[in-house]
Amino acid sequence: MSIVVAVILGVVQGLSEFIPISSTAHLTIAGKLFGVINEQHPEQWTAFMATIQLGTLAAVLSYFRNDIGLTIANWFKENITGSRRSFSDQSPESRLGWLVILGTLPIVAVGLTFKDVIEGSLTKDLSVISLSLIVVGLLLMVAERFATYKRTTSDLGIIDAIVIGGAQCLALIPGSSRSGTTMMAALWRGMTREHAARFSFLLSIPAIFAAGMLEFVEQSSNISWNDGGMQLAIATLAAFLSGYWSIAFLLKFLRTRTLLTFVVYRVALGAAILLVGCSEPHNLPQKRIEALAPPEQEMAQPPVVTRPGAVATDTVVVRTSMGSFMIELYGVDAPKTVKNFLVHVKKRYYNGTHIHRVARDFVIQLGDPISKDLGAKADWGKGGETASGKMLPVELNRELPSAMEGYRKGIVVMARKQESSSGTSQFYICLDQASRLPYTSTIFGNVIDGMNVIERISNVEVEPGPLGDNDGMPKKPIRITSIQKIAS
Secondary structure, three states: OOHHHHHHHHHHHHHHHHOOOOHHHHHHHHHHHHOOOOOOOHHHHHHHHHHHHHHHHHHHHHHOHHHHHHHHHHHHHHHOOOOOOOHHHOOHHHHHHHHHHHHHHHHHHHHHHOHHHHHOOHHHOHHHHHHHHHHHHHHHHHHHHHOOOOEOHHHOOHHHHHHHHHHHHHHHOOOOOHHHHHHHHHHHOOEOHHHHHHHHHHHHHHHHHHHHHHHHHHHHHHOEOOEEHHHHHHHHHHHHHHHHHHHHHHHHHHOOOOOHHHHHHHHHHHHHHHHOOOOOOOOOHHHHHHHHOOOHHHOOOOOOOOOOOOOOOEEEEEEEOOEEEEEEEOOOOOHHHHHHHHHHHHOOOOOOOEOOEEEOOOEEEEOOHHHHOHHHHHHOOOOOOOOOOOOOOOOOOOOOHHHHHOOOOOEEEEOOOOOOOOOOOOEEEEOHHHHHOOOOOOEEEEEEEOHHHHHHHHOOOEOOEOOEOOEEOEOOOOEEEEEEEEEO
16 A cells, blocks of 8 residues: 555545545445455455544544543543432533443444454445445435434433434444434434534544554554554544544534435445446355465465365464465364364464464464463473363364365364373464375365465474474564454
8 A cells, every 4th residue: 555545545534434424435445446455354454444543533532622521521520529410410511421421332232243244345345335325325314304403412311322322333334424324313313413413423432442442452463664554654644634624524514504415425426336336246156265366476386275075164364474364164074173263263362372383395383372472482382272171072084075185285284182282272284295194183274365475484494393404483483463253
């Protein structure tokens, strides 16, 4: 991503975050036009969008700093200190604090429950975005028609906050717009346009902060100043400046005008996306696997394609300090092993560990929890535990489709012997020479994208181990920054 593209994306985010036209829709459209969205790793784009939202968060905090200061001060004074009051007796500023808290609960619950779906490829689909633009636009038009425009933020109650907060959950569907859905619900509750916008902006603060910080923390290990970090910072700054301007513009606009201008724009944009056929075709499974295969010139071997019969039930992306690769998991062939592996993935058990063994042309070993401690190099390879702490039953069946493939290059196996404390959290990625071994460990996956990264890892310099100069831990640590499930 160039600096110019980063600035444009930041401006798009800032302008569209508070105006009810959907920042996610416009950012995704812009991202696709500039070719910066990795279709195989959609969670990276989700992280980018959530992080630059921190710029628009700074904009709303700056614009409403006086209102926010009064709300926080009065809320603490009337709820935490000695002068506590009942909700009905509290000042409008303190009640506003409670309303923002209550209105945030629905999106927290829904966002955490459907996090995998939100980060997946479905929410980057332009057909989903276009339909959301149109449907929410029409609902805004209906709200404009029947609203009474009599209430302000001082008139809101608990039910109002929950209803408007519930509508904010619709913003998790790309194209809906956080400000659009919350303003729509606020109009249905009889609020004036300007006060509907003000409450919408204030309600967005916890949600934007939580989503942005969560993604930033999760992806911080993948961000460096020389590898996209500078562009991310520039995009965030551009989002702050343009976001501040868009807040001022919309509040002034709504004092004298309706939302119908934005309704027309939303419907027209959604219709245009559908009519020009911008939505991407859904390929057949076999075509998807071929698309994920890395270019032949980057590989020493032909692309890895699953043989007929092996059933992939889940997909995970493994990010390392040397690049990312994707693994499909055989939950039908090795259900207990896959379940154990995914539990560790969900708990981020592997994050921060190191690739602690590279046997050139043989295997790459990942996942030893002891490797989190670089000072404990002599202990690498002792093994881990199951998610439950108990031994993982051996799942060896020579009749399974995956077992019949053997340990060919790219196959992923559980690094485990039939003895206690022997590595039920470790796993190997097979290289060329592993194909000569007899089948003794459970095959539970297969690398389907990023074999060029596997090649680079297999060729690093290693500190000589007990099996020779080409079998040992990498001289320069290779960090596993994260492993994340992205599809089922």
